[in-house]
Amino acid sequence: MSRLVRWVFDSLASVLFAARCRLCQEMLTTASRVPICPSCLGRVRPLELLVSCHRCQRPLSLASQSPDTVPLCGPCRQEETDFDRLRAFGAYDGELRQLIVLLKYSRVRSLAGPLGGWLALVVKENPGLADVDALVPVPLYRGRQRARGYNQAELLARELARELGRPVETRWLVRIKDTPSQTGLTPTQREENVRGAFAARAKLDRKRILLVDDVCTTGATLNACARTVKRAGAGSVQAVTLARVIQEI
Ligand SMILES: [Zn+2]
Numbered sequence: 001m002s003r004l005v006r007w008v009f010d011s012l013a014s015v016l017f018a019a020r021c022r023l024c025q026e027m028l029t030t031a032s033r034v035p036i037c038p039s040c041l042g043r044v045r046p047l048e049l050l051v052s053c054h055r056c057q058r059p060l061s062l063a064s065q066s067p068d069t070v071p072l073c074g075p076c077r078q079e080e081t082d083f084d085r086l087r088a089f090g091a092y093d094g095e096l097r098q099l100i101v102l103l104k105y106s107r108v109r110s111l112a113g114p115l116g117g118w119l120a121l122v123v124k125e126n127p128g129l130a131d132v133d134a135l136v137p138v139p140l141y142r143g144r145q146r147a148r149g150y151n152q153a154e155l156l157a158r159e160l161a162r163e164l165g166r167p168v169e170t171r172w173l174v175r176i177k178d179t180p181s182q183t184g185l186t187p188t189q190r191e192e193n194v195r196g197a198f199a200a201r202a203k204l205d206r207k208r209i210l211l212v213d214d215v216c217t218t219g220a221t222l223n224a225c226a227r228t229v230k231r232a233g234a235g236s237v238q239a240v241t242l243a244r245v246i247q248e249i
Pocket residue numbers: 021022023024025026036037038039040041
């Protein structure tokens with residue numbers, strides 16, 4: 001769509017539907033496909049952690065760290081993490097959490113634009129995340145994706161891929177088990193829940209992969225994905241998510 005056509009379309013849409021911000025209900029004064037006002041978008045802040053695990057960015061307490069070693073969390077120190085690096089844009093609370101919920105459950109697909117832009121900021125801060133052959137969104141189970149109409153992780157991956165000039169591969173990794181929601185489960189239960197849930201559908205001969213998802217809670221899902229693609233031959237697996245749940249350990 002040309003910019004002019006898009007502008008006309010957006011202006012018409014804003015007049016016809018007199019949209020309100022989906023977060024604060026203020027009238028939207030500028031034409032945009034994204035139904036969120038600039039001040040709500042502006043309240044979303046990137047993660048600021050004093051000390052975090054070098055590998056998975058899990059927040060660590062200052063006291064537990066010795067100043068001359070690379071900070072690593074327990075699971076990463078014990079090599080229980082299958083991805084090589086994980087970074088997130090922000091904490092899973094406040095406006096960011098509400099925006100992710102809108103994208104995921106209220107079909108506000110246009111939010112993938114700004115949210116994907118924030119993923120691109122994470123890559124800008126961590127340029128190593130761009131050293132990949134392809135972006136692989138964390139897959140949904142087929143039936144679940146059909147019911148929702150899309151996979152939010154894939155929408156985000158497509159936005160980020162455009163910035164990075166890398167392809168999105170949705171067939172390399174599939175979800176073969178319709179696992180129940182991870183909400184309310186303990187870290188161990190989460191690991192059990194996603195065990196055997198994924199399968200690689202390609203020979204990933206030394207491919208360098210960037211997994212993309214909306215939220216990371218304990219990292220169990222990303223870890224299961226990383227393990228699966230590494231068993232299929234992937235050379236490196238990094239991961240980027242929009243938000244992470246902050247539990248200091
Ligand atoms: Zn607002």
